[in-house]
Each structure stands twice: as C-alpha cells, then as structure tokens.
Amino acid sequence: MINLKNLRENPSLYKKKYKERFIKNSDQLVDEITSLDSSIRQILEKQQKLQEERNKISKELSISKDKKSEQFLSLSKKVLNIKNDIESYEKNLSEQKQKINNILHNLPNIHLDDVPVGQDSKSNKEIKKSGIIKNFNFKIKSHDEIGIERDLIDFDTATKISGARYVITKGNIAKLERALINFMIDTHVQEFEYLEMNVPIIVNEESMFGTGQLPKFSKEQFSLNTGAWLIPTAEVSLTNIVRDKILNYEDLPLRYVAATPCFRAEAGAAGKDTKGMMRQHQFYKVELVSVVKPEDKNNELERLTNCAETILKKLEIPYRVILLSSGDMGFSAEKTYDLEAWIPSQNNYREISSCSSCGQFQANRMMARFKDLEKKIDYVATLNGSGLAIGRTLIAIIENNQNEDGSINIPAVLHNYMGGIKKI
CATH class of the missing domain: 3.30.930.10 (Bira Bifunctional Protein; Domain 2)
Known part of the structure; x- marks a missing residue:
C-alpha cells in the first residue's frame, strides 16, 4: 500500500506516476484521497479536543461535593452530550476510513524513475x-x-x-x-x-x-x-x-x-x-x-x-x-x-x-x-x-x-x- 504521508506531502507526484501507470481517473482518485485524509485528520482533531474536554469535566465532577447542585447536573449533562458527539464522530470516522481504504487497497505501487513509461x-x-x-x-x-x-x-x-x-x-x-x-x-x-x-x-x-x-x-x-x-x-x-x-x-x-x-x-x-x-x-x-x-x-x-x-x-x-x-x-x-x-x-x-x-x-x-x-x-x-x-x-x-x-x-x-x- 502506498504511504499516505508521502502522498499527502506530494500529491502531484502520485498523479504523475499513476497517469504513467495508466490508472483511470488517477487525478480524481488522488484528490479524493487527499480530501478524505484531510477530513479524517479534522475528525480526529475534534475528537481529541472533545475527549480532553470530557476528561476535564469528569475530573471536576469527581471532586464535586454537591452531587445535586445545578452546576453538577449541568456538567453531567454536558459530559453525556460530549459522549454522544464523540460516538457520532467515531461513526463518521469509520465511514471515512472505509472510503479511503477502498481506494488505497486497490491502487498499485508507483514505479521508480528509471522504469520505462508505457502501457504494455x-x-x-x-x-x-x-x-x-x-x-x-x-x-x-x-x-x-x-x-x-x-x-x-x-x-x-x-x-x-x-x-x-x-x-x-x-x-x-x-x-x-x-x-x-x-x-x-x-x-x-x-x-x-x-x-x-x-x-x-x-x-x-x-x-x-x-x-x-x-x-x-x-x-x-x-x-x-x-x-x-x-x-x-x-x-x-x-x-x-x-x-x-x-x-x-x-x-x-x-x-x-x-x-x-x-x-x-x-x-x-x-x-x-x-x-x-x-x-x-x-x-x-x-x-x-x-x-x-x-x-x-x-x-x-x-x-x-x-x-x-x-x-x-x-x-x-x-x-x-x-x-x-x-x-x-x-x-x-x-x-x-x-x-x-x-x-x-x-x-x-x-x-x-x-x-x-x-x-x-x-x-x-x-x-x-x-x-x-x-x-x-x-x-x-x-x-x-x-x-x-x-x-x-x-x-x-x-x-x-x-x-x-x-x-x-x-x-x-x-x-x-x-x-x-x-x-x-
């Protein structure tokens, strides 16, 4: 499987190489990979921030003395909402990963520069x-x-x-x-x-x-x-x-x-x-x-x-x-x-x-x-x-x-x- 990090850093190289390997719609495939990759990274970043926020609130709740206070109940509700948001992001993340893997798993290796370019x-x-x-x-x-x-x-x-x-x-x-x-x-x-x-x-x-x-x-x-x-x-x-x-x-x-x-x-x-x-x-x-x-x-x-x-x-x-x-x-x-x-x-x-x-x-x-x-x-x-x-x-x-x-x-x-x- 191609290295996603390398493609992310140099998508134009992969477009060129896949054209030279005569892969149909190669430009669109590389663009789709970079788009999905960006989406996945954004979701992961949002998930991480929500996880950090949930951990912070959970810590506050654990040391709270008044379990019936309005603040405690409000924070508890917020933790639940964050949990639901994380699960929603997780589902979206799974879908995005499946899409990108469906492309990556079916794309061939890219050839070295000394390989002659030709269709057959x-x-x-x-x-x-x-x-x-x-x-x-x-x-x-x-x-x-x-x-x-x-x-x-x-x-x-x-x-x-x-x-x-x-x-x-x-x-x-x-x-x-x-x-x-x-x-x-x-x-x-x-x-x-x-x-x-x-x-x-x-x-x-x-x-x-x-x-x-x-x-x-x-x-x-x-x-x-x-x-x-x-x-x-x-x-x-x-x-x-x-x-x-x-x-x-x-x-x-x-x-x-x-x-x-x-x-x-x-x-x-x-x-x-x-x-x-x-x-x-x-x-x-x-x-x-x-x-x-x-x-x-x-x-x-x-x-x-x-x-x-x-x-x-x-x-x-x-x-x-x-x-x-x-x-x-x-x-x-x-x-x-x-x-x-x-x-x-x-x-x-x-x-x-x-x-x-x-x-x-x-x-x-x-x-x-x-x-x-x-x-x-x-x-x-x-x-x-x-x-x-x-x-x-x-x-x-x-x-x-x-x-x-x-x-x-x-x-x-x-x-x-x-x-x-x-x-x-």
Missing part, C-alpha cells in the same frame, strides 16, 4: 541477451509433442482428473522436474546464502492482502470454502513471515527460498497458450524473497536477478533480461526485470522468472518494520523473484536439448541430480 509489453526495454541459440539440422518439435510421443507427459489423463490446464509428468521427466527443484534450492542456499523454508501453501486473507493479491485480484486466485486461499506463489507465504514484526537493524537482510506448488485461476487467459505446459493452473516454482533496509533495495534487486540468471547460465539455457514498462509491471512492484528463456518451437523468448522490488509497498500493508541505528521505526523493503519456474524450465530444457530421435540431453549440472543419467 511493447514499451519494455531489453537489457541484455545471454547464451547461444542452437541451429538444429532437423525439424524441431515442441515439448508437448516430444513428451506425448514418448509417453512422458500426459495431458489427457490430467484433464480427465482435474480439467484443462493440468498435466501429469512421468518417469524420467518427473525425475528431471524433481532434479531441477533440488538443483535450484541447493544453488540458492549454498552459493547465495538464502535460508531454505518449507511454508504453507494454504494462507489466510490477511496474507493475500499483505502481498497485494487481495482485494483487487481475487478472481485470479483459487479460494477455499473455508475463507482460505491457495498460494499463487511462495512469495505470499515467505513475505508474510515478517508481517506485524519490528525487526532489529542487524537482522537485515533476510533472504528466503522455498519450492512449492503454485495455483492460479488464470482468469482472462482464455485462448492463451492452450497447448503444452506453458500456462497451467498448478505448477512448481522456486521462489526467492528478500527483506532489506530501504536504502539497500536497488542493489538487492540486481543481486536477486543475478541469482535467477545464474540458474539459467548453469543450465545453458539462452535467455534475455527485460526491464518491464510502467504499465506492464505487477501491482505491488516498483521495478521489475523479467528473465525470458528461448523456446525453439515458438521461435521466441518466454518469461521464466520475474524479479521485482516492491519497495515499502508490501511492508506498509503488512506492518513489517525495523528499528534503524537511531532506534527509529520504519518500514522494511521487500523483493521477490522466481528462481525459477520449474515447468517452464523443463520446457526450455526439453526443447533446447532435443535430438532428432526424440531423446533429450540432460544439462551437465544435473547429471548427479539425475543419478548419472545424461540422456532421456
């Missing part, structure tokens, strides 16, 4: 490319064609069991999937000193609110009839570890990694990636989360992105790094790098990781704070990134390492994780 992916900026794209001397096949032909990937049975956009992996492809998870976790823990966590995949509404999935994106999530939610990413569980906490300065940075199933309703995805494993309702992902001091967030984003890139380099998957435009970023992000892996059957790069700095936006929603060196309390900064999405990494390996006979070469870094298997 057309304005994204390519930062670099890495790796060598292979030239195949035979007709290449897609991952789903290879998997189905070799009876290693089964979409039909998964559809019968669960519906569209589910998959069953079998045999050595299932083993490769597991090997990828272990390899990624080991790399992030051993090389980059992330703390491995096993976290819940069912979370409450407060957790989904904290990281920004609720209330705005409820239709894109899987909800349970208990009021709980299936996580769309381990970012939700990992980031909420610091919810409602005040950390010490020396505790930071915190870096967490987890491998979990992720669940997405994919509302609005009709007609997109209908074949293969590219867009699923359920998939595994290794997630990285950092909690840092605000002044360290920019360096941490570069570090986190490098951690995800390292996985692609070790797997020898060609990729590129994209800086997302203001209109293409996620709700909670202030700056995002997408890593896109080369997918031969599509002759295109496709997203395999998204690495974002959320600044203090999520921390504000979660009340995640820390004490600085002067013992002043401030919000932490949070970052997250995929390190990597397992299904899409599997796709990239199958397609980039395919042979004419349909076999798949296993990247050297995974040989030990595959029990010495070098080709499947």
Whole structure:
C-alpha cells in the first residue's frame, strides 16, 4: 500500500506516476484521497479536543461535593452530550476510513524513475541477451509433442482428473522436474546464502492482502470454502513471515527460498497458450524473497536477478533480461526485470522468472518494520523473484536439448541430480 504521508506531502507526484501507470481517473482518485485524509485528520482533531474536554469535566465532577447542585447536573449533562458527539464522530470516522481504504487497497505501487513509461509489453526495454541459440539440422518439435510421443507427459489423463490446464509428468521427466527443484534450492542456499523454508501453501486473507493479491485480484486466485486461499506463489507465504514484526537493524537482510506448488485461476487467459505446459493452473516454482533496509533495495534487486540468471547460465539455457514498462509491471512492484528463456518451437523468448522490488509497498500493508541505528521505526523493503519456474524450465530444457530421435540431453549440472543419467 502506498504511504499516505508521502502522498499527502506530494500529491502531484502520485498523479504523475499513476497517469504513467495508466490508472483511470488517477487525478480524481488522488484528490479524493487527499480530501478524505484531510477530513479524517479534522475528525480526529475534534475528537481529541472533545475527549480532553470530557476528561476535564469528569475530573471536576469527581471532586464535586454537591452531587445535586445545578452546576453538577449541568456538567453531567454536558459530559453525556460530549459522549454522544464523540460516538457520532467515531461513526463518521469509520465511514471515512472505509472510503479511503477502498481506494488505497486497490491502487498499485508507483514505479521508480528509471522504469520505462508505457502501457504494455511493447514499451519494455531489453537489457541484455545471454547464451547461444542452437541451429538444429532437423525439424524441431515442441515439448508437448516430444513428451506425448514418448509417453512422458500426459495431458489427457490430467484433464480427465482435474480439467484443462493440468498435466501429469512421468518417469524420467518427473525425475528431471524433481532434479531441477533440488538443483535450484541447493544453488540458492549454498552459493547465495538464502535460508531454505518449507511454508504453507494454504494462507489466510490477511496474507493475500499483505502481498497485494487481495482485494483487487481475487478472481485470479483459487479460494477455499473455508475463507482460505491457495498460494499463487511462495512469495505470499515467505513475505508474510515478517508481517506485524519490528525487526532489529542487524537482522537485515533476510533472504528466503522455498519450492512449492503454485495455483492460479488464470482468469482472462482464455485462448492463451492452450497447448503444452506453458500456462497451467498448478505448477512448481522456486521462489526467492528478500527483506532489506530501504536504502539497500536497488542493489538487492540486481543481486536477486543475478541469482535467477545464474540458474539459467548453469543450465545453458539462452535467455534475455527485460526491464518491464510502467504499465506492464505487477501491482505491488516498483521495478521489475523479467528473465525470458528461448523456446525453439515458438521461435521466441518466454518469461521464466520475474524479479521485482516492491519497495515499502508490501511492508506498509503488512506492518513489517525495523528499528534503524537511531532506534527509529520504519518500514522494511521487500523483493521477490522466481528462481525459477520449474515447468517452464523443463520446457526450455526439453526443447533446447532435443535430438532428432526424440531423446533429450540432460544439462551437465544435473547429471548427479539425475543419478548419472545424461540422456532421456
């Protein structure tokens, strides 16, 4: 959630930023926030004055010796009237707070100044490319064609069991999937000193609110009839570890990694990636989360992105790094790098990781704070990134390492994780 104090001090900045994020009626929304904020502050000031007056009169009444005097009765009546006024202000205050929260809870983060301004992916900026794209001397096949032909990937049975956009992996492809998870976790823990966590995949509404999935994106999530939610990413569980906490300065940075199933309703995805494993309702992902001091967030984003890139380099998957435009970023992000892996059957790069700095936006929603060196309390900064999405990494390996006979070469870094298997 945006910092109301910052908006109060510089509403023109927020109007500019929200226009650049293509938020409808952004000027009116900011004006409404400032108006409601002013109203709330006035009500609180009046309440405080009435409370002080009531306390003063109550003190006079407590020391009065004549409980039946006209003055005593008059003051008693005044206290009652003040009490009624305070209750009336309280009701008005509650209504004003609900109105302002309805706006604030649905407004995205504002982007950093080095983010390209644009409405969609057309304005994204390519930062670099890495790796060598292979030239195949035979007709290449897609991952789903290879998997189905070799009876290693089964979409039909998964559809019968669960519906569209589910998959069953079998045999050595299932083993490769597991090997990828272990390899990624080991790399992030051993090389980059992330703390491995096993976290819940069912979370409450407060957790989904904290990281920004609720209330705005409820239709894109899987909800349970208990009021709980299936996580769309381990970012939700990992980031909420610091919810409602005040950390010490020396505790930071915190870096967490987890491998979990992720669940997405994919509302609005009709007609997109209908074949293969590219867009699923359920998939595994290794997630990285950092909690840092605000002044360290920019360096941490570069570090986190490098951690995800390292996985692609070790797997020898060609990729590129994209800086997302203001209109293409996620709700909670202030700056995002997408890593896109080369997918031969599509002759295109496709997203395999998204690495974002959320600044203090999520921390504000979660009340995640820390004490600085002067013992002043401030919000932490949070970052997250995929390190990597397992299904899409599997796709990239199958397609980039395919042979004419349909076999798949296993990247050297995974040989030990595959029990010495070098080709499947």
